[in-house]
Amino acid sequence: MTGPDPAVAAVRSAVRRVLLALPRDTTVFAACSGGPDSLALAGALAFEAPRRGRRAGGVTVDHGLQDGSAERARAVAGVMADLGLDPALVRTVRVAGRGGPEAAARTARYTALDTVVSDHAPAAVLLGHTLDDQAETVLLGLARGSGARSLAGMPPRAGAYLRPFLDLDRETVRRACLCMDLSPWEDPHNHDPRFARSRVRHDALPALEKTLGPGIARALARTAGMLRSDADTLDGLAADLRCRAGDDPAEGLSVAELEAAPSALRTRVLHRAALDAGCPAGDLNARHVRELDRLVTEWRGQSHIDLPGGLRGRRRDGRITIGR
Known part of the structure; x- marks a missing residue:
């Protein structure tokens, strides 16, 4: 008796590890756009969840950015239901706001997913980001001149959101999708050069592979993992400094406490204070x-x-305040 294709075994194993780490009463959703990565995720979750005694559903978000998006969202929900995911939800959002279309769509999407988590609590959402997505995220952070937290990429877990495929390359995940006889839909935006991530995916990373040799994506993802550990430590120390300097926005931050702190901690506290005061994250640099x-x-x-x-931002009476 032969087992599943190695790619199928890899995605199922990745999902299984995540399920075993969650409390047993958690409803686990696959966020599925209908693309090959998220469809492989839905297929793996539908296979593993009943074998682990877990309740599993699926959710797709209709951003309304393309003709026929509503029909496509319903079709994706139908595929998830056929796989055995229950409930199989469609959430429709309106994409608007600052930071460009990519950022606005992302904000709208996570707002919808947050609602799903709240409505079905306790719940978790699995996301289909791969090792290649992680590498692209790191390169985009480098291009923006971002700090260590941005270069640390996407975490395997952030609250209710989990990314089982961050250690798997895109080729493996997409092979798994095809081996599970699933028919993915390719979002044309993924090939649209107007979007920075598309340019990184189709131009920048291949150019780096050609110039420096294979394995660039895995090296970037590995670097993100190391930076994440460092950033977590520094963020913890910065949180302690914030408490000492003052965490009441109206009173501001103690200059004396900030002056005595290392630059890496001080700038983290100032960055966080600016965001808490209302600075748009996409504009604060x-x-x-x-x-x-x-x-x-x-x-x-x-x-x-x-x-x-x-x-x-102002300095007054020995304190730094940020306001209108």
């Missing part, structure tokens, strides 16, 4: 944080620092 830091380390009586979202 290293230059803004550097200027806030100068209010601590190079104070020359500056009146204020302009920040995204119509906010200003």
Whole structure:
């Protein structure tokens, strides 16, 4: 008796490990766009969940960005239901907001998924991101000049969201999809050069592979893992500093506490304080944080620092405040 194709075995094993780590009363959803990666995820979850005594469903999000998206979403829900995922949900969203179409779609999608988690609590959502997606995320962070947290890429788990395939390359996951006799749909946006991730996927990464040799995606993903461990440690220390410096936005942060702290912790606290005050995450960059830091380390009586979202950072009476 022969077993499943090695690719199918790999995706099932990855999902099995995630299921075994979750509490038994958790309803586990596969977030499925109908693409090969998320469809392989849905297939693996549908196979593993009943064998582990777990309740499993699926959810697809209709962003309404293409003609026929509603019909396609219903078709994806039908495929998930045929696999045995119950409930098989469609969530329709309106994509709008700052940060470009990719960021706006992502925000709308996670808002919808958050609602699914809340409605079916306790619940978790599996996402089909692969090792190649992780490498693309790292390259996009490098292009933006982001810090270690951004270069750390996507975590295997963030709250109710889990990514079982981060150690599996895209080729393996897509082979598994085909071996499970699933028919994926390819989103044309994945090949649209207007989108940065598409350019990284189809131009930048292949160019790096050609220039530096194979294995670049795996090396970038490995680097993300190492940086994530460092970033987690620094974020924990920064949280302690934030408590000492003052965590009441109205009162601001103690300059004395910030001055005594290492730069890596101080800038993390200032970045977090700016976000908490209402700075849009997609607009707040290293230059803004550097200027806030100068209010601590190079104070020359500056009146204020302009920040995204119509906010200003000020130093007054030995404290840094951020507000309108």
